[in-house]
Amino acid sequence: MTSDSQQIEALIKGFANRAENKSFLISNVTEDFLAVRPSGNPITAEALVGMYSNADLIVELSELVKIHRLEEYSDWGFAAFTLKEAFSYKGEQNNDLSSYSMIFKKIDGSWKISWMQRSSGTTDLSTWH
Numbered sequence: 001m002t003s004d005s006q007q008i009e010a011l012i013k014g015f016a017n018r019a020e021n022k023s024f025l026i027s028n029v030t031e032d033f034l035a036v037r038p039s040g041n042p043i044t045a046e047a048l049v050g051m052y053s054n055a056d057l058i059v060e061l062s063e064l065v066k067i068h069r070l071e072e073y074s075d076w077g078f079a080a081f082t083l084k085e086a087f088s089y090k091g092e093q094n095n096d097l098s099s100y101s102m103i104f105k106k107i108d109g110s111w112k113i114s115w116m117q118r119s120s121g122t123t124d125l126s127t128w129h
Contacts, residue, residue, distance in 0.1 A: 004072045007111045008079060008104050016064040016083055022052040028113055030105055035116040061086035068128045077104040096120045
């Protein structure tokens with residue numbers, strides 16, 4: 001695994017650790033970062049961190065299950081991975097096996113998350129080849 005791939009993997013693992021570090025995104029995204037939620041609505045890193053920090057949202061578990069694909073090139077990269085997420089929002093319990101895709105950009109020698117999309121639900125891990 002190259003140093004660039006290791007840096008991208010570290011970003012994925014840092015993001016996955018939301019139960020411990022809810023503000024990780026702020027210093028690890030590009031200025032034009034957007035995340036597309038399962039509803040299809042985009043959200044900025046600041047708004048997403050605000051959502052993670054909301055007292056009505058209790059993140060019980062957020063852990064990386066598997067990185068299915070990770071590609072890096074000279075100044076951009078892509079990853080697809082699955083997270084196991086358990087949380088409650090206003091008392092409603094959610095247990096998701098979610099698929100994520102992220103696009104990364106290398107800016108001044110540092111990798112940043114540029115784009116993210118989350119698909120919630122019960123991902124069938126057997127569909128990943």
